[in-house]
Amino acid sequence: MEESKKELERVAAMSDSDDDSVVKVNPRFQSEYNEWKKKCPFFYDFIISHPLPRTSLTVHWSTMTPLTHPHVPSLALHRLLFNSYCRRTRTSYLRVTNAPLPTVDYGPIPILPKVEVNQNLVLDSRLAMARFMPQNPNIVGVRTQSTDVYFHPDVRLTGFAHNVHGHGGAGLAWNEKREGYILSSKVHNLSFHPYNEWIVATASSDETVRLFDMRKLREKIYNLGGHTDKVSKVEWNPNKGSVLASCGDDRRVIVWDINRIGDEILRGESKAKCPSGLLFSHEGHKDKVTDFSWNEHEPWVISSVAKDGTLQVWKLAQSIRGEDHGGRAIDE
Structure with a gap:
């Protein structure tokens, strides 16, 4: 376990090598990124950061x-x-x-x-x-x-x-x-559910992700609020029917689990309540995230690219996604 953490720390350090060559990084984003690097070994099973x-x-x-x-x-x-x-x-x-x-x-x-x-x-x-x-x-x-x-x-x-x-x-x-x-x-700001043809998720410039039933479009099912800027992309996990992700101009990729909507999850030093349904917020980029993609063969692996000139491939830590070693939810 200790070797794994050291390797993730090494990879996080490598990701800071020359990605500033593409754009000038906002000082606030740089500060938040530095904080993310410190916690990186606890967030991921692995992460690859490739400067483009x-x-x-x-x-x-x-x-x-x-x-x-x-x-x-x-x-x-x-x-x-x-x-x-x-x-x-x-x-x-x-x-x-x-x-x-x-x-x-x-x-x-x-x-x-x-x-x-x-x-x-x-x-x-x-x-x-x-x-x-x-x-x-x-x-x-x-x-x-x-x-x-x-x-x-x-x-x-x-x-x-x-x-x-x-x-x-x-x-x-x-x-x-x-x-x-x-x-x-x-x-390209909507995504149809992989198993239910009537359910669709949409990304919005009002910083939210919304879920709709196509049979009742006048009423949204859920309104997921966790981004702090325009949401540009949303996509369901092709292997996990309750999980989707979104990215936006706030440089984050947020992973949501609709089965957790309503749960009181406390995160961070301030113990502030986490936005309903939010499972994880990836903050490894220093500028707007332009696109991301779920890996169909590895249910929790995501690749993401951003205007900071980085390509990142990462897998959520088992402790965050809440599964045992066989891929089953712990509470099943």
Whole structure:
């Protein structure tokens, strides 16, 4: 356990290396980040922080079955994509990597290697969002800030462009039930429940996440308030029906558990009451979080990117998520 904590402290220190090269960090955010680093070993089972040369606007895990690491059997390689944009050349890059994560029975946390890019794809327009097709992870849909959606078979540039509507935008979502169907829109601030087709979560500029029943849209089911700035993204955990996460301009990724709504959970030195339903607030970024993604093969693993130029991959500590070693809720 002590070795695990030392390794997390080492990783947290590494994350502060050169991510300031992308943007100038707000002093208040820097101070809050420093406090987060001190508590980092107690919050996560593991965390990887990878400095990017430029800000990424998107990140997404593939549904492809992870591969065993060729040199470290206790690690598995999970396919992940993100992007970068060069203003000088006006070139957008889609980057694909195999992120090393500990396997389920990894025992003591190994030293996690850095995320290394193994594919770079060049686009002729600035990328806004990219998503692997769930039924065929060899195909990637890319939404640019032009009028086109690109599809890349085998994640190569031999695909085609399809003009879906005459305006730019950021929204992009594959249909989970029907292979090959994709939705593109100006917004990407809602998420349908993975098991209940009628339940939807929405992100809002009023700093809240709202849950609705599509059959009664005039009445919201819950109003989750924990962010302190605009909420830009919300997504359900594909493996945990009561869990969802959201990110926003307050540089946080908040994990919610609707089964805990109404619980009186005391957090922090002030013993202030935690917002209803809030399970955890990830504060490892120094600027606005632009996107995040749940890992389908690892139920509690999230990747997140922010305007501070960092890509982070992290897993909530077992003590926070409230599960035993078999993945079951402790109170079941």
